[in-house]
């Protein structure tokens with residue numbers, strides 16, 4: 042079965058969904074969409090009133106968003122979602138990684154969409170502080186690159202987004218365990234095949 046995904050090629054949340062699809066053997070039909078807070082595509086807004094990607098259309102027309110919901114759907118009954126206490130830990134780690142991305146995306150909007158004369162450095166610094174705090178917590182949380190769960194996949198997507206959009210930010214320097222994890226997980230076909238240009 043092929044499922045439609047409203048997507049944008051550089052979205053890290055879309056990448057997380059594509060990685061989960063690859064890990065679970067789901068085929069996605071990618072529908073290019075313009076997703077930004079100012080000029081979202083009309084078909085995207087019709088599918089997701091929030092105008093955000095990713096948004097998944099199921100075979101019966103049901104629409105799913107946002108990325109944690111879509112990943113949970115694609116990964117149901119798979120090892121990506123452990124049971125018992127490990128499940129809550131995995132979901133919390135996914136939330137932490139998504140929260141890092143939320144802060145990174147807000148910086149990106151502030152510096153690339155908001156007119157220059159209205160940008161606010163203090164607010165950017167506040168988002169950067171969230172990113173640093175999230176990295177500290179991730180480093181302490183022992184990611185597992187060999188048998189990743191949804192928390193590990195989300196963590197990797199967040200780290201690789203920093204590489205993609207903040208290439209001068211040396212997060213590896215202070216986070217050796219995350220650096221080793223990133224190297225292991227980057228070799229998985231699901232990550233090799235979803236690298237943004």
Ligand SMILES: N[C@@H](CCC(=O)N[C@@H](CS)C(=O)NCC(=O)O)C(=O)O
Nearest residue numbers: 052054076077078093094095107108
């Ligand atoms: N919590 C959402 C966040 C999705 C999101 O913010 N996507 C961005 C692209 S990276 C977007 O569509 N932005 C458009 C907007 O904010 O209006 C998820 O996990 O799917």
